[in-house]
Amino acid sequence: MGLSTHDSAAPEATVVLVGNPRPGSRTARAALRVAEVLTPDATPRLVDLAVFGPAVLDPDSPEVAAAMAEVAAARLLVVASPVYKGAATGLLKAFLDRYGPEALRGVIAQAVMVGASPAHAPAVETTLRPVLVELGAVCPVTGLYLREQVLEALGTDEDPVTAWADTFAWPLHAALDHRVLAASA
Numbered sequence: 001m002g003l004s005t006h007d008s009a010a011p012e013a014t015v016v017l018v019g020n021p022r023p024g025s026r027t028a029r030a031a032l033r034v035a036e037v038l039t040p041d042a043t044p045r046l047v048d049l050a051v052f053g054p055a056v057l058d059p060d061s062p063e064v065a066a067a068m069a070e071v072a073a074a075r076l077l078v079v080a081s082p083v084y085k086g087a088a089t090g091l092l093k094a095f096l097d098r099y100g101p102e103a104l105r106g107v108i109a110q111a112v113m114v115g116a117s118p119a120h121a122p123a124v125e126t127t128l129r130p131v132l133v134e135l136g137a138v139c140p141v142t143g144l145y146l147r148e149q150v151l152e153a154l155g156t157d158e159d160p161v162t163a164w165a166d167t168f169a170w171p172l173h174a175a176l177d178h179r180v181l182a183a184s185a
Contacts, residue, residue, distance in 0.1 A: 014044040015074035019081040019092020023050040026151050027114045031080035032159070033154045034112055034144065035163045038172055039076055047071060049091050056094050068098060076176060077107050079132060083115035087127040096131055104137030108175045111143035115152070121145040140175040141168040 016035050028048055035044035042131040047067045054060040064154040071077060081088035111134045124143030132139055152159045 003127065007098040012071035012074045013070075013074055014039045014042040014078070015047060015071055016044045016078045016080065017047045017071055017092075017095075019049050019089045019095065021050050021089060021091050021183070024037055024050055024150070025050070025082070025144045027080050027082050027112075030146050030151055030154065031078050031112050033159075033161045034080075034110060035076070035078045037159075037161050038078070038110070038122070042076075044078070045070060045074075049095055049097075050096075056091060059098070064098070068095075069107075072099070072103055072107065074107050076172070077104070077109040078112060079109060079112070079128065081128060083113050083120040083123045084132055086120065086123055088113065088123070088131070092128075093131070096135065099135050101134075104132065108172065109137035109139050109176070110141070110172065111139060112146065113143065114146050114148060116148050118147065138175055140171040144168075 014035050016028070016031045018025065018028040018031055028046065032046065035042070036063060040076070049056060052061070052064055055064050058064065079092070081092045084090070111124050111132060112129040113120070113128060115121070115123065124145045129139050129143045137173060144161070144164055146160055153159055154161060
């Protein structure tokens with residue numbers, strides 16, 4: 001129900017996890033754009049936590065358990081949140097807190113945050129990326145911070161995600177390729 005594409009975990013998928021409490025948010029749009037630019041031949045699977053609401057805190061929620069399995073099975077995981085009070089949202093943190101240590105071991109992850117002020121840019125590196133690393137995710141490049149003012153340019157010639165990817169996509173692709181080679185060995 002909370003998954004916008006499929007309801008079961010599929011290994012080797014590109015999964016977009018969005019921690020904005022508003023469904024269909026600009027944060028989701030930005031994260032989907034990141035996934036599209038990084039894996040243009042894949043259809044990303046969206047896990048939009050807004051549709052779960054308080055169920056994120058329910059340890060018996062089968063929908064949230066299914067979303068957790070999908071996230072943990074991702075080949076590439078794009079995790080996105082708006083900046084709230086200098087950090088990722090409590091909704092995203094509550095979801096990630098449900099995982100045990102190393103639960104995302106080997107998942108290649110990209111942290112993305114959206115905010116209004118350039119002063120909030122460090123939040124992606126100080127609040128979101130460390131949580132992903134703590135869970136065992138591999139984050140080969142720094143997090144991406146997008147100011148709200150540039151979101152209108154997504155998909156245009158001035159696309160900030162494309163400009164970012166020109167510099168940072170190759171280490172992500174190398175990590176994804178290494179993961180495939182390691183799995184086949």
